[in-house]
Amino acid sequence: MEIAIPQKNRIWVLVIVGFFALISIGTYAIHEYYIYLSAYLWFGFIYGMCLQYGRFCFASAFRDLFAVGVPRMVVGIMIATLLFSITSSLVASTGWSTFHAAPWSVHAIIAGLIFGIGMVFAGGCASGSLYKAGEGNGVSMLVILSISVTQSSFVDLGGWFNNLVPKSWAESALTKSMPSSIKVSDGWVDQYLAGYVWDQPVITFAKLLGLEDTSLVGAFVGNTFLGVFLPAICLLAIVYTLWSRQRFTLDFEASEGHKPGLADHVRGYWEMIVSSKRTAIAGLFLGIACGLQMFVIEGLRMKFGVKNAGTLLQRLGHDFGISAKGTVFDPGYWYVTTQEAQWVGWVAQKLGWNNMDNIYFGWVNGIPNPAINPADWMSVALIGGAAVMALSNGEFKWKAPTKELAFWALLGGAFMGIGSRLALGCNVGAFFVRTANGDVSGWSFGLGMVGGAYVGVKIFNWYTERQMAKEMANLDFDL
Amino acid sequence: MPLSFSKVSDGHYLLDVTGYVCPHPQLYTKKTLEKMHSGDELELVFDNPSSAESISAMCTREGNPILDKQAQEGKFIFKIKKG
Numbered sequence: 267m268e269i270a271i272p273q274k275n276r277i278w279v280l281v282i283v284g285f286f287a288l289i290s291i292g293t294y295a296i297h298e299y300y301i302y303l304s305a306y307l308w309f310g311f312i313y314g315m316c317l318q319y320g321r322f323c324f325a326s327a328f329r330d331l332f333a334v335g336v337p338r339m340v341v342g343i344m345i346a347t348l349l350f351s352i353t354s355s356l357v358a359s360t361g362w363s364t365f366h367a368a369p370w371s372v373h374a375i376i377a378g379l380i381f382g383i384g385m386v387f388a389g390g391c392a393s394g395s396l397y398k399a400g401e402g403n404g405v406s407m408l409v410i411l412s413i414s415v416t417q418s419s420f421v422d423l424g425g426w427f428n429n430l431v432p433k434s435w436a437e438s439a440l441t442k443s444m445p446s447s448i449k450v451s452d453g454w455v456d457q458y459l460a461g462y463v464w465d466q467p468v469i470t471f472a473k474l475l476g477l478e479d480t481s482l483v484g485a486f487v488g489n490t491f492l493g494v495f496l497p498a499i500c501l502l503a504i505v506y507t508l509w510s511r512q513r514f515t516l517d518f519e520a521s522e523g524h525k526p527g528l529a530d531h532v533r534g535y536w537e538m539i540v541s542s543k544r545t546a547i548a549g550l551f552l553g554i555a556c557g558l559q560m561f562v563i564e565g566l567r568m569k570f571g572v573k574n575a576g577t578l579l580q581r582l583g584h585d586f587g588i589s590a591k592g593t594v595f596d597p598g599y600w601y602v603t604t605q606e607a608q609w610v611g612w613v614a615q616k617l618g619w620n621n622m623d624n625i626y627f628g629w630v631n632g633i634p635n636p637a638i639n640p641a642d643w644m645s646v647a648l649i650g651g652a653a654v655m656a657l658s659n660g661e662f663k664w665k666a667p668t669k670e671l672a673f674w675a676l677l678g679g680a681f682m683g684i685g686s687r688l689a690l691g692c693n694v695g696a697f698f699v700r701t702a703n704g705d706v707s708g709w710s711f712g713l714g715m716v717g718g719a720y721v722g723v724k725i726f727n728w729y730t731e732r733q734m735a736k737e738m739a740n741l742d743f744d745l
Numbered sequence: 746m747p748l749s750f751s752k753v754s755d756g757h758y759l760l761d762v763t764g765y766v767c768p769h770p771q772l773y774t775k776k777t778l779e780k781m782h783s784g785d786e787l788e789l790v791f792d793n794p795s796s797a798e799s800i801s802a803m804c805t806r807e808g809n810p811i812l813d814k815q816a817q818e819g820k821f822i823f824k825i826k827k828g
Contacts, residue, residue, distance in 0.1 A: 269817065270817060270818075318794075321794060321795035321797075321798045321799075323767070323795060326767060326768070329767075330799050330803075333768050333771065333772055333775070334768075334775045334799060335806055335807075336771075336799050336802040336803050338798060338799070386768065389766035389767045390767060398766070398795070401794060402819075403766060403793075405766045406766070509806075510806070513806045516808070541802070542798060656794070660816065660817070661794040661819055662819060663792055663818065663820070665764060665766075665792065668764060670747075671766060671769075726768060726772065730769065730772045730773060731776065733773075734750070734776050734777070737748055737749070738750060
């Protein structure tokens with residue numbers, strides 16, 4: 267498929283790359299600490315390029331499998347997760363990992379379910395919406411807005427919503443040591459976090475084997491082999507059996523004149539894995555870049571003698587929006603949703619909404635100015651990287667959302683916003699990163715996400731069937 | 746732009762899902778192809794890049810060959826034969 271690339275696209279590519287380069291060089295000239303933010307920026311840029319090149323959207327993985335029987339994205343995600351796991355284990359065994367496993371319980375599955383429904387409605391997951399925004403997609407921009415506003419509002423829900431908090435959560439939350447600025451007894455999410463989530467066990471596959479996450483054997487045998495490689499092989503075998511085997515068998519019988527044997531099916535399994543080169547290549551680069559980011563960020567923390575970017579921002583004189591314990595959101599790896607909540611939280615704070623009395627903003631993540639928020643630099647650069655790739659391939663196109671798509675975008679974004687706060691992350695933070703690092707809660711979120719995708723596809727099938735029936739009802743022909 | 750489906754001539758149909766994002770283009774394409782007869786041709790117009798990969802894979806899996814693929818300034822035109 268030949269695609270003509272307009273000259274103006276090349277100019278825009280130079281403008282975008284030049285803009286980010288200028289930001290990096292200019293801020294470094296002001297102070298060397300800004301290189302920390304630039305590290306986030308350029309990893310975000312790489313993620314954006316990879317995602318757009320491979321059409322890498324977690325939403326499409328199980329949605330396209332259930333809706334149209336296409337397994338390419340499940341394969342891509344498993345490749346990326348495995349590669350990321352290998353690089354993560356390498357980093358973990360050197361003691362330079364920035365990853366912290368999350369508490370595990372059924373909440374991860376429920377959150378994944380809500381998130382999964384939302385990502386089907388919205389037409390893209392949290393990271394997919396970012397890269398599609400870089401393609402000029404107005405619907406995805408609305409999805410990002412919806413995720414951001416929903417999260418920022420959801421984490422500060424108090425008043426009547428306190429009535430929905432179980433007594434045990436409220437009692438447990440009160441036992442947690444918090445500064446007076448944090449009102450832990452006022453807020454559904456506050457009591458959910460401090461009264462329930464924080465009480466749950468933190469489990470990794472390495473620990474299940476009685477090994478340390480930071481040991482070479484624990485990281486590679488526990489977290490990568492047992493936690494990622496084996497489940498990925500099994501998952502892909504199920505996908506091959508249910509969705510790819512029939513086509514392979516038909517083609518094989520047509521060309522060879524007999525039924526395929528086990529060895530032939532192993533070849534078919536491999537053909538499924540390499541069938542979409544773009545997705546596989548994107549998964550390969552994403553996996554490596556994600557592990558490398560952990561290494562680089564931890565290296566910079568050691569160089570500057572800090573544990574969190576909040577300290578750097580304070581040293582630079584940016585005191586506003588720092589949490590009560592002196593931190594800002596600084597995951598040290600790829601993450602999407604919290605920085606989206608933060609920029610709306612920052613705007614809301616400027617408009618007079620006191621949201622620094624909740625745990626999410628006030629105690630953990632802060633709401634720094636988006637212009638100096640490391641994770642925001644990563645997301646903005648991700649959009650930029652995707653735009654550069656889309657422009658280079660002649661695929662950039664401004665698309666305004668229709669009312670129909672705007673409705674689905676806002677609804678899906680709201681579901682994803684709630685799901686990501688309940689899970690403490692989205693398809694990237696709660697699934698991809700955790701799974702790759704051997705965190706059991708990653709697969710739990712993934713399980714819920716698959717269920718949510720199935721429910722979402724069922725609803726969407728019903729909806730599109732109705733739309734098609736309406737469109738065809740007025741035509742005078744027989745199909 | 747709303748969903749548009751029309752008959753061009755006998756055995757030739759046009760489905761325009763320009764402006765739609767995932768999963769609309771692939772779902773509408775699948776449902777349309779399911780309703781068409783073997784040997785019929787569908788001209789599919791869309792502008793959602795990620796749908797291109799999914800639709801190509803879907804057509805391969807279902808045994809509906811894509812006769813022609815064109816792309817220009819973010820718009821894709823696929824000619825698909827119902828197998």
